[in-house]
Amino acid sequence: MLNKLSLFKKLSLSALIIFLILVVGFVWISQAIESVSRAQAEQELHRDLAAHLVHDNPLISSEQLNSDTIGNLFHSMMILGANFEFYVLDNSGKIINFSAKPNEIIRKIVNLEPLNNFIQNSQQFPIYADDPRGNEGKIFSAAIIHEGDKKIGYLFVIVRSKIYDSVFNRLKNNQQLKTILLVAATSILFLFALIFLSLHFFVQPLRDLTKAINSMQQNGFKEKLSLIEVAKSSSxxxxxxxxxxxxxxxxxxxxxxxxxxxxxxxxxxxxxxxxxxxxxxxxxxxxxxxxxxxxxxxxxxxxxxxxxxxxxxxxxxxxxxxxxxxxxxxSGHVSANFETFPIAEILYDLKEKFSIKVDKKKITLQVKLKNEKIQTSTDIGKLERVLNNLIENAIRHTPENGVISLELVETEINNQVQIIVRDTGIGIPEDEIPYLFDARYRGSKTAEDGERHIGLGLTITKKLLNILGSEIKVKNNDGSGASFSFQLTVI
Ligand SMILES: Nc1ncnc2c1ncn2[C@@H]1O[C@H](COP(=O)(O)OP(=O)(O)OP(=O)(O)O)[C@@H](O)[C@H]1O
Ligand SMILES: [Mg+2]
CATH class of the missing domain: 1.10.287.130 (Signal transduction histidine kinase, dimerisation/phosphotransfer (DHp) domain)
Structure with a gap:
């Protein structure tokens, strides 16, 4: 369901949830800090209360700690300060006399460890002790009761402070707090409104962009797409x-x-x-x-x-x-079938293959190379097709007594050799060179040989060389004729 919400709604919802968590967390933490610090102050304030009571009331020090007299004493003390509860405990922590109504007491024994800590002057306030009337720990004051030198028990006074009043009770009775809360609630609402507005503002360009993309999709990409314009806002x-x-x-x-x-x-x-x-x-x-x-x-x-x-x-x-x-x-489905072989061999084979044709036209076809052992890894069939096309063109465009050279030149670039088909023919007008490899392009000076040509030879040649990872170049020679060249990688 969440996925169906728009980005704006998702962002707003997350902001709301985060905000609520922060508010609740903040209230909870401040409440906890407040109650701990109040408890600490209250316990500090009543630190000597039990000791003074034991000291000032000889009755408490007498041996009848469970007598009604002490019970009555506690009762009258409680009337004076309704926030205190008085208990007399024996040395094992058992409650032997108390100020509360008997039916309110749910615990017979109080753990003495916090009391001893308190009496031994611990500085770590608040210390909480068992509440005989409830399950929550309570702050207290405590003192040891002696009979002569003999320890006969404890006076245990629970300080039941009003700080445990709930926030709501405090609110009910405090006009000032009510005003503060109202101001806080209004500020929170205002803040929310502000967050929503800014989210709306920030998300708007994204909406515009989505709208533009959607309308583009509806147009069906039938015509040229127009550029999207979105208000400059978020980078x-x-x-x-x-x-x-x-x-x-x-x-x-x-x-x-x-x-x-x-x-x-x-x-x-x-x-x-x-x-x-x-x-x-x-x-x-x-x-x-x-x-x-x-x-x-x-x-x-x-x-x-x-x-x-x-x-x-x-x-x-x-x-x-x-x-x-x-x-x-x-079609793009043609791949090369790479094999390693000496280039010289293929050049000599081609010279042989065209020998009758060049003899007939009284042209010299020669192979020029310095190193017969140069090996390359390429597709032999495709390389032959390339050279075939170039040699056929050269023969056609070279007049009688001309020379065609198949040259193998080592280059300065590592691992690369250049193969050149150079002729002494009519050459190519410079302005036609860029179109030479277009399909069906035939130059203005094209030589005819009585056969029909459609001008696909060089287009095919260029594509074949692309597959072999090479590129064909053409230029007119300084003297006469043209040179077609390409590079191959040496093994
Ligand atoms: N060695 C060359 N000297 C001068 N012009 C050339 C040479 N090679 C090609 N050309 C020019 O480039 C044009 C295109 O050559 P390409 O091989 O593509 O076509 P074609 O030889 O005319 O026809 P096809 O190869 O389809 O039989 C030629 O018509 C010619 O004008
Ligand atoms: Mg051709």
Whole structure:
């Protein structure tokens, strides 16, 4: 049930409970201190009362301690001072004569230890002794009764002071106390009102914040969220509001970014379908011609159409593979399969693989490195895909007699080697460099090779390198051509 209460109610309730506990505690402690100090003063005041009585009344010292004469003496003393009760005890503490009415006595023996302490001049007042008429300890005065040198008993006087009157009784009879209490009660009420008001004031910004968050939730996050405004008051709530506003700003930013990514994706999809449509239509066109004309087609023409269909189909497959690879890399589910191997080996393998293609174009493809033993731990398949894309681009953009170098350079940073694919080709206009890795971006100077390209090679390359924990960089060479480079960690 407590959980259902609002923060304000909880705080108010706790303040009320704490306040009440404090008030009750304070009253109880002051009452206790007051009663102890009164008892102490009263006992101090009557310290010698019993001794004087024994000394001044020869009757008490006589041997008939249980006689009616002493009883009568006590009775008359009690009439004079109604706050005292007189008892005569024998040496074992047994009550042998007393001033009270017999039916009031509920105890026959009084513990003598506090009496002896009192008589031996203890300074530790108040001392409480058994009350023959009740169960609560009482302050007292006591003296030893002697018969000659013989100790024959004790005179035990209970001081029944009015201090034990209850607070309520005192209140009833004291106008001044009544006024004080009234003032105290009014102050307490005023204080409560003050506490409630300040709590209400402090909790208000929190309410505003909750209201703002709730209304935001009701809006369903369909559009950009507006920042929350809360009156400047409590610093903690302002900090919370600021943190929340920061979160809103971040959400808005992500919202914008999502919208942008979504728009880009739609656009990419439209363009990619367009890219696919062209080879698909030519494939369809050739196949329809072959199918329609059948035997009317010259065997040479027929063969040419079939070859062109095949080329279009191959290109289509290449595009679909590229699109699929990009989608797969973007899904975030691709991880690297790390293996340790010498980098030189893979560079020489690639040189071998592209040898026919570069020979055909009269380009030199060379491997440049100082240390053949450098080993790295990386995903071989992905590294090959990266270098493949870069070498294919370099071959396409390098004219006859050009040189492409696959370089392995040790860097100053510990454990890092740089792999560079450097060509002596046409280079890249500086203002186009920032867009080179965007999907479907093709530069203004792009070299064509009779094949269709859709501009996904470098996008895929960049994503592959990200998975390998590396980053691709590109720059134009001092002489001619461009260099694409990235770093790998050496084992
Ligand atoms: N070595 C290079 N020299 C000059 N320009 C280059 C080089 N490599 C890439 N580019 C430019 O960057 C563009 C993007 O390259 P990317 O590999 O992404 O696409 P693509 O090669 O045109 O098509 P795809 O790789 O999908 O077949 C190219 O179109 C070209 O303009
Ligand atoms: Mg390419």
């Amino acid at each position: 903690e709530i302002n900090i919370l509001t600021d943190a929340f506003n920061q979160m809103i700003a971040q959400t808005n930013q992500q919202f914008d970014q999502l919208k942008l990514v979504d728009a880009e994706r739609r656009e990419l999809l439209t363009h990619l379908s367009h890219d696919l449509r062209t080879p698909l239509s030519s494939l369809q066109g050739f196949l329809e011609t072959i199918s329609l004309k059948q035997d009317q087609l010259e065997p040479k023409k027929r063969q040419e159409y079939i070859e062109r269909s095949l080329k279009n189909a191959q290109r289509l497959k290449h595009f679909v593979d590229q699109i699929f690879e990009l989608a797969h890399l973007e």
